[in-house]
Amino acid sequence: MLDIGWENYKLTHTELMENEFKNFCKNEDWWLIDFALYCLLKKQYHQDAWNKWPDEYKYREPKALDELSRNHIDEIEKIKWQQFIFNRQWLALKRYCNHLGIKVLGDLPFYISYDSADVWANPDIFELDSSLNMINVCGVPPDYFNEDGQRWGMPIYDWDKLKQNNYNWWVKRIQKNLIWYDVLRLDHFRAFAAYWSIPAEESTARNGKWVKGPGDDLFKVLSLNFPDMPFVAEDLGEIDEPVHTLANKYHLPGMKVLQFAFGEDVADSPHINHHHSQNSFAYTGTHDNNTILGWYRHDADKTSIKNLKKYTGIKKINENNIGNIMIRQAFSSVSDTVIIPLQDWLGLDEKARMNTPATEADNWTWQLTSDQMIAIPYKHMRKFATLFGRA
Structure with a gap:
């Protein structure tokens, strides 16, 4: 065409x-x-x-x-x-x-693929050797879910070189995105504070190390160029105090994901409703999570379901009502913004999952059909929006 x-x-x-x-x-x-x-x-x-x-x-x-x-x-x-x-x-x-x-919410990946026009055209702002091969690559360290960590394999930025140009590449990149979007989610926000750097020759993320990121120095420049700071900080995963300090200093809303809320740490979890703040985005699940029905079937352990029952006061939770229960929890949050994936409104199972992190097969392939479009529960959406003051 x-x-x-x-x-x-x-x-x-x-x-x-x-x-x-x-x-x-x-x-x-x-x-x-x-x-x-x-x-x-x-x-x-x-x-x-x-x-x-x-x-x-x-x-x-x-x-x-x-x-x-x-x-x-x-x-x-x-x-x-x-x-x-x-x-x-x-x-x-x-x-x-x-x-x-x-409003249109965009998503800005933190890292850039090595085989990209960006790296080819700007090799000096990445950690490359004289032959333009990667010296270090990005990822995250080993954790409960991945004993080898995650080796993503994109090049690390040369932040000293970027600073010399007053972070011009980042400013232009964000300016372009804010033409396309009203609000921009800054993916892997924790890497602005500190990032996991892995020697390029390593096959896993085990032997990486934490390196201090540009932090406040970069965000001073961004705040001058974007006074409204129309950003959302993707602050999920292993987050330490410097990450929270950076986000809070620039009043950036963070993310609260209800699928993470009902584990053994339910009382203290930052994702549970009673710990939400107004300046945040509440989700039933993000594009990296299972659908609510898929989560209930395959991911939620007995502790999570038990705590969900205690927290909501609902004794009988099953596949028929789990979606409505979790959506109600999200809407009742004090978070200024609530995001419910269409898969959850439609009660779709794990086959409609958008993405499974650290895997490469069958991701980003789900599409809304015309029949599903007709089945979207608009009246139910309107009822919840009105009841919880989100109309």
Whole structure:
């Protein structure tokens, strides 16, 4: 469809559309040119990673890139046009949502894939050696769930180099995201305070170490550029006091996930309702959790179900009412914002799970069907929103 659209554009576009496209290319040239060249070279070298390309492209020799640009003008314009069309359509959708009073919550991954236009175009802001190979990679240390930890394998930032440029790359990245979204969730927020650095040659995360992150130094810059600080801190996992201190200093809402609330530490859990704060987002589960029904069937142990019964005063909890019970808990939270996955509103089981962390198969494939769209319980949503003052 994009191929057809590009050919139609070249044959029939209006002057207004052409000017709009030219303005987009001009305004976005700080990333768009490198992205287009990266896509072209990926195709030319059969999707090989950029560090496998011939040296003149791997090391971005200006003469080679200039010649490449001159010899592939149409292909490069097409890649830029595709980005222009996506941007144009997305912003139209966002305007429509905003007109209806709907805000769009985006998600900003902390790390960048090694084989990406970002790393290829900006190797100096990552921990790479003289051959542009990764020195250290990211992940998280061993814990109760993963005895080897998690080795994610993306490159670590060179924060000293980023600081020299006043964190310009991060500022531009966030500025771009805040054009697309109203609020931005900062994934793996704890890495701003300290991150787990693993030698690249290690096959697991066991032999990594904690390294101090940019912390307050970066957020001073962000607060100057984004005075409203429209961010949500993804503060899940093993969180220490410096992480809380950083989030609280800039009044960033954290996340409360009810699936984590009813274990042996129910009385003291930060995820249980009586420990929620107004400046937070409450979830039945996030995209990394099972659905509520799937959680009840497979993940919740006897202690969790026992504590849930005690906490709610409901003696009979089963597959038919677990979703409604957990959604009611979320709505009754004092958290300013409550997020309920559609899978939970629809009472779907583990087959509708969005993502299972530390696995690669069958993630991010769930899609809402037209029949499910019709089955969304709008009246029930409205009733809860009204009852709990969230209308």
